[in-house]
Amino acid sequence: MATTTVTYSVSPLRRTFGEMVGIYAKETKYEFLKLIRTKTFSLSVIGFPVMFYIFFGLANRGNTMGNGQVAAKYLLASYCSFGMIGAALFGIGVGLASERAQGWLELKRSSPMPSMANLVAKCITAQAFGVIIISILAALAIGFGGVHLSLVEFAMLIGMALAGTVPFAAMGLLIALVVPAAATSGVVNLIYLPMSFMSGLWIPIQFLPGIFKPVAPYLPAYHLAQLLETVFGYQERTISTAGHWAGLGGFMLLMLGASWAVFHRTEQDS
Amino acid sequence: MVMDMVEVSTQDTTVMAAPMAVLENVTKKYGAITALDGLSLALRPGEIVALLGPNGAGKSTAVRLLLGLSTPTHGTARIFGNDPRVAATRTRIGAMLQVAAVPKTLKVGEHIDLFRSYYPKPLSVAEIVRIAQLEGLENRLFQALSGGQKQRLLFGLAICGDPEIVFLDEPTVGLDIEARRGLWEQIRSLAARGKTVLMTTHYLEEADALAHRIVVINKGRIVSEGTPREIKNRTAARKIRCITTTPASRIWEMASVVDVQVADGATFVTAGNVEAVLRTMLALDDELSGLEVVAPGLEDAFLALTQG
Numbered sequence: 001m002a003t004t005t006v007t008y009s010v011s012p013l014r015r016t017f018g019e020m021v022g023i024y025a026k027e028t029k030y031e032f033l034k035l036i037r038t039k040t041f042s043l044s045v046i047g048f049p050v051m052f053y054i055f056f057g058l059a060n061r062g063n064t065m066g067n068g069q070v071a072a073k074y075l076l077a078s079y080c081s082f083g084m085i086g087a088a089l090f091g092i093g094v095g096l097a098s099e100r101a102q103g104w105l106e107l108k109r110s111s112p113m114p115s116m117a118n119l120v121a122k123c124i125t126a127q128a129f130g131v132i133i134i135s136i137l138a139a140l141a142i143g144f145g146g147v148h149l150s151l152v153e154f155a156m157l158i159g160m161a162l163a164g165t166v167p168f169a170a171m172g173l174l175i176a177l178v179v180p181a182a183a184t185s186g187v188v189n190l191i192y193l194p195m196s197f198m199s200g201l202w203i204p205i206q207f208l209p210g211i212f213k214p215v216a217p218y219l220p221a222y223h224l225a226q227l228l229e230t231v232f233g234y235q236e237r238t239i240s241t242a243g244h245w246a247g248l249g250g251f252m253l254l255m256l257g258a259s260w261a262v263f264h265r266t267e268q269d270s
Numbered sequence: 271m272v273m274d275m276v277e278v279s280t281q282d283t284t285v286m287a288a289p290m291a292v293l294e295n296v297t298k299k300y301g302a303i304t305a306l307d308g309l310s311l312a313l314r315p316g317e318i319v320a321l322l323g324p325n326g327a328g329k330s331t332a333v334r335l336l337l338g339l340s341t342p343t344h345g346t347a348r349i350f351g352n353d354p355r356v357a358a359t360r361t362r363i364g365a366m367l368q369v370a371a372v373p374k375t376l377k378v379g380e381h382i383d384l385f386r387s388y389y390p391k392p393l394s395v396a397e398i399v400r401i402a403q404l405e406g407l408e409n410r411l412f413q414a415l416s417g418g419q420k421q422r423l424l425f426g427l428a429i430c431g432d433p434e435i436v437f438l439d440e441p442t443v444g445l446d447i448e449a450r451r452g453l454w455e456q457i458r459s460l461a462a463r464g465k466t467v468l469m470t471t472h473y474l475e476e477a478d479a480l481a482h483r484i485v486v487i488n489k490g491r492i493v494s495e496g497t498p499r500e501i502k503n504r505t506a507a508r509k510i511r512c513i514t515t516t517p518a519s520r521i522w523e524m525a526s527v528v529d530v531q532v533a534d535g536a537t538f539v540t541a542g543n544v545e546a547v548l549r550t551m552l553a554l555d556d557e558l559s560g561l562e563v564v565a566p567g568l569e570d571a572f573l574a575l576t577q578g
Contacts, residue, residue: 008350013390101370103369
């Protein structure tokens with residue numbers, strides 16, 4: 001009697017472009033639904049910038065800041081930056097760290113999910129939260145702050161939100177990889193709040209005590225805020241727009257490079 | 271080279287099927303800790319293999335290596351003849367891992383919808399819901415599920431892609447007896463569909479109830495291997511119940527021990543040479559009390575009583 005040995009082989013995984021887009025879209029949809037339903041996240045990430053803008057922005061209705069800058073409009077850009085950074089740092093830093101610690105990420109990695117799908121979905125979700133925050137703040141500014149905002153200015157703010165979220169998403173990734181899950185929320189706050197203050201996101205940079213001014217150009221939040229102020233022509237004149245883009249871009253590369261290095265080191269130990 | 275998958279009939283004994291998944295002389299070290307120590311394991315098509323052993327025996331490590339989530343320090347891991355880290359192998363396997371929490375604010379149906387999208391030929395939603403017994407729970411948020419329902423969802427996610435091999439890492443841990451029995455039925459239904467299953471457990475009863483073959487491991491090495499009947503014959507099917515201060519980890523080190531459980535302050539030991547184990551345990555602990563030596567099957571009796 002003949003004996004045959006059956007062996008196995010694996011055909012390579014080929015997905016069409018459409019299938020890939022489908023997976024990324026679904027991943028993003030559920031990441032967004034997950035976060036919007038997580039009240040501790042959605043209420044604080046959207047609520048804090050809104051509350052601060054009401055206290056500081058709307059309360060300064062009609063005021064100008066010396067060289068003709070409308071305070072409520074200047075602070076609109078500031079709190080938009082503040083909101084976007086929060087969405088990225090909490091959504092990705094805290095979200096990814098807890099999914100990693102709970103073993104959920106490992107289960108996903110054992111499935112044929114495209115390896116970048118989860119991360120890209122988290123980044124797009126942070127951008128979506130950025131757009132929501134900017135839309136609410138802009139509506140408040142126009143409706144109650146006496147701010148005139150052209151459609152072009154609004155579109156530029158949104159565009160900045162989409163681009164500006166990415167470097168902070170990269171920072172969130174690094175935090176999720178380095179900081180133990182139980183501590184990420186605290187660590188994010190310890191970075192986010194002082195950085196926001198020293199970058200002029202709460203109080204315009206020119207009104208900050210002098211000791212903070214030399215620090216600002218080293219903070220990514222400062223560059224983002226200044227880029228948003230350029231939409232209104234309110235930016236400081238010390239650094240060019242290209243300089244701010246370079247600052248943010250460099251910061252992003254630094255975060256991604258460090259994340260890559262940490263990821264590969266933990267892979268080898270796993 | 272790309273070949274088509276060859277169908278294997280398990281009834282036809284003239285066909286020698288190559289193992290679907292293999293660990294060959296695998297050693298895995300995490301720093302100074304050796305999790306697996308020269309372990310070899312092969313999964314043949316259509317069989318349910320139970321990896322039985324105490325916590326820290328290396329069961330989960332073996333599963334992680336076959337899933338390509340980590341790589342051996344020495345030796346090789348193969349799945350369908352390939353490196354488990356090759357992404358394409360993952361379309362043909364499913365895994366239920368020890369997950370502390372799943373995103374809580376997504377619904378059962380949404381989790382299934384997302385996982386299905388990863389696979390080229392997923393089962394239909396209706397079928398997944400039916401097999402995993404999730405009927406009527408599709409619109410419930412994960413956070414509102416009971417422990418048994420959560421495990422059933424994880425089981426459902428493992429079978430989403432209609433996998434050929436299913437890995438179940440401690441699938442019934444933390445479940446009460448009835449929920450555990452329910453999951454057993456689902457695992458049996460996998461075998462009925464011709465799937466190959468590797469499950470880890472630290473319950474002898476569970477391995478006995480489900481597996482075609484049991485591999486008992488401790489400290490990263492195989493202690494005993496065979497059909498449930500062979501394992502039970504080898505253990506002479508006897509169990510010690512007592513109250514002792516000797517830790518489970520110390521009892522596991524004694525010869526012929528295949529199972530140690532600590533529950534409600536009592537220690538339950540299943541061993542081949544009960545007399546020898548008892549002598550050692552009595553020598554170690556002067557205070558040992560409440561001693562009984564019983565035949566297994568208590569769990570069945572308990573279930574019959576509680577369901578009656």
